[in-house]
Amino acid sequence: MARAVSTQTKIGWTIAAWVVALLIFFPILYTVITSFKTEQEAIAGFDLIPSFTLQSYGEVQTQNDYIRPFTNSVIIAVGSTILALIVAIPAAWAMAFAPTKQTKNILMWMLSTKMMPAVAVLVPIYLIFLNTGLMDTRIGLVIILMLMNLPIVVWMLYTYFREIPGEILEAARMDGATLGQEIVHVLTPMAVPGIASTLLLNIILAWNEAFWTIQLTTTNAAPLSAFIASFSSPQGLFWAKLSAASTMAIAPILIMGWFSQKQLVRGLTFGAVK
Amino acid sequence: MATRQTQSLAKIMRAPAIILLLIWMIVPLGMTLYYSFLNYNLLNPTQTSWAGWFNYQYFYTDPAFWDSIWNTLILVLGVLCITVVGGILIALLIDKPIFGQGIVRILVISPFFVMPPVAALIWKNMIMHPSYGVFADVAQFLGMAPVDWFAQYPLFSIILIVAWQWLPFATLILLTALQSLDGEQMEAAEMDGASALSRFIYLTLPHMSRAITVVILIQTIFLLSIYAEILVTTNGGPGNASTNLTYLIYRAARLNFDIGGAAAGGIIAVVLANIVAIFLMRAVGKNLD
Structure with missing residues (x-):
């Protein structure tokens, strides 16, 4: 629609859309953040700033191959x-x-x-x-x-x-x-x-x-x-480690998915919605 | 190039795919049907005998079976309600003129690409855990007692996780439909003084009806087979509180080694899925011509 929209309205909708989008994305974001925490930090309560340690990534490799x-x-x-x-x-x-x-x-x-x-x-x-x-x-x-x-x-x-x-x-x-x-x-x-x-x-x-x-x-x-x-199983209680393994498991496919949004609609609806 | 030659070439090109799918469909399904009439337990494979309808009767009279049918129904309907209503609202929101629309779209569709075990474990441990989860942190902040979600509301917890995974799918498809809406018609309606609500009910909703149908049907096919989310969170429990038909059959086959019983359950699952499939095929078939 080629209608002029007041900037105020646009800002209002933008804030609403971003809040919703970030809420939906939050579990993924929090997993990525937790993967850079130590195990102690991971269970220490809500915190969005990790200590940026790669310890968990290393452990997933050495302990779980x-x-x-x-x-x-x-x-x-x-x-x-x-x-x-x-x-x-x-x-x-x-x-x-x-x-x-x-x-x-x-x-x-x-x-x-x-x-x-x-x-x-x-x-x-x-x-x-x-x-x-x-x-x-x-x-x-x-x-x-x-x-x-x-x-x-x-x-x-x-x-x-x-x-x-x-x-x-x-x-x-x-x-x-x-x-x-x-x-x-x-x-x-x-x-x-x-x-x-x-x-x-x-x-x-x-x-x-x-x-x-x-x-x-x-x-x-x-x-x-x-x-x-x-x-x-009980070893899943190591949350930073679980987060690191999860992050590595979903990252490549997440990025591929972002590039294939349109094809996704077409492929999964068997061409019924384009 | 002669048409006849093209046609026979086409036949050869089609054949491998058709034959493979034919085998894939007939052989295992035929075996399932056969096993469903046997008393066959992997713990005691030498004692195999003809069972007639016993396995079906057993399933039919087992209270766990009716629990699982009920849970399957609640799970499918619950997720459908959340994703369709949520999907429409979010699609309408993203379709508004907003800053950073591309990034918002990417954030919203992301959960769809998270594999089921990861999605379930993230929610179970990081979000809904009664002592360390984000929900517990929020409850504490608000001065409320944290909830042990998977013990107290197991089915609801799984619905929440699965809805999170499928909300992006519904949103993306409904958004695609929304973007093909005729803008001029909308403007005309607006000038004629139609309110936003009546424009939505009389213009937007009918335009999206086909996409909504497709979303419901395709999701139902996948939602009938929810498995990994249950396996890594509640294991179907407590009791049978979060056991769906797929999980019940898995348990019969892999944990009780009851091949006959699991096969009978499998046939019941096929019948259920086919009822949905017939409607889906009609909707998709219309689009072929």
């Missing part, structure tokens, strides 16, 4: 995402550029697999993992998370690919481009932004997954979500 769950998280999130993309890109491509009468039904069916509650297949997946030696392995989790997120990946890619105009392909064909040239020089450059957004959102989802990671790992393959969940 933090690098291992972190590495597992990276491998599992990135691995499952790339695997899902390899399967989904051709499928989404075919459905966007060579749709048949069945395409809509296939897409809706894929979406319906996402509606299946994870706990409904906990028993068989758990038994399969026990019997095949996949329990507590990274490859096992990569496969499960890939299958879990595959419908979202296909859907997101499909909605992006569908926006690439078909006329451009025809024009390229008229100019004598072969199918290979068409894909490499015309389609790929137009598809890259969509693929990148899908990649980003899916890494976020896989990184934060906390049902299968807790069920299917113990120590070797446990990613951060399972590692942090183990802090609910």
